Amino acid sequence: MRDEDRDSSLQRITFITAGQSPRQEMIEEIIADLPEPVEAMEFGALDGMAFAEIMELEPRPDETGIATSLTDGTIVAISESWLRHRVLELCEGRGKSIGDLTVIASTGVFDLGTTNPFVVHAQNVLDKFMESILIAGQKVGQIRPLKGQLAPGKEFGANRIKSVYGPAFSDNALVDAARKLSDCDIIVLNSVGYDARMRGLIMAESGRPVVQMRRIISGNLAKILKQSRKHTTGAELLEGSALSLRLEKLTKREDQVFDLLIKGLANKEIAAELGISPRTVEIHRARMLAKMGVSTGGELMRLIVRNISNARL
Structure with a gap:
């Protein structure tokens, strides 16, 4: 979208995704529950890259990968270290004020360090959400899109987190993951790639409350927007x-x-x-x-x- 085509009366939220844009379905689901209409813009870390170039970004066997989507729906895994540098480039100059609210819509373990104050990193939001559950003494199940992301973490309460593999492209794998986590108090879908339909499938199979990453992001954005409008x-x-x-x-x-x-x-x-x-x-x-x-x-x-x-x- 060109700047001259923008509706300046709307709150702007820029989404930076790990794959290729557009991810319209994902963004529409995130902004659906916000307290006001917003203008969503999107930039993908893999935009403009040929498939052969993207395949060269596959993580090494000893490296953590990030799962993401291409414009044709293909799910690929890319190097976490490459993605970290690319996202930092896309964040340059963004998020300096509430009028330029920016969301890094990707989970993973990568740490971006210090960014501008109104840059919301989905992984940081998820970490705070997980900590609040663990402090309450709950056992948490996580469904992750890549097998390489299953290694136990060092975060608070890591011994009460059970992670299983469940790629978003396979309902059978999601059902199997749901069964494995049926002994947990709550299940968290650790990727923005999981949609509301998948959440319903997992909840029905496990009989447990299931929290979708998209809803966690939406809740955090709603809180920031409400606070910024309420307090002048x-x-x-x-x-x-x-x-x-x-x-x-x-x-x-x-x-x-x-x-x-x-x-x-x-x-x-x-x-x-x-x-x-x-x-x-x-x-x-x-x-x-x-x-x-x-x-x-x-x-x-x-x-x-x-x-x-x-x-x-």
């Missing part, structure tokens, strides 16, 4: 958190700079909004950041997003 000022955004005490130390002008900064405005835009010089904005901004206990605007945004995202899914 810094004081409201941080109400009830430890950071609210720091906010009380700001002067009136510093508080104004804070509110405009978290809305994504640059120094020159803040200066125009407040009728002061960019240099004066820099002074107030530096003092405000120091009182909030951070050094940069990016660090401040990460603190705020953490305050939003730490709520239970």
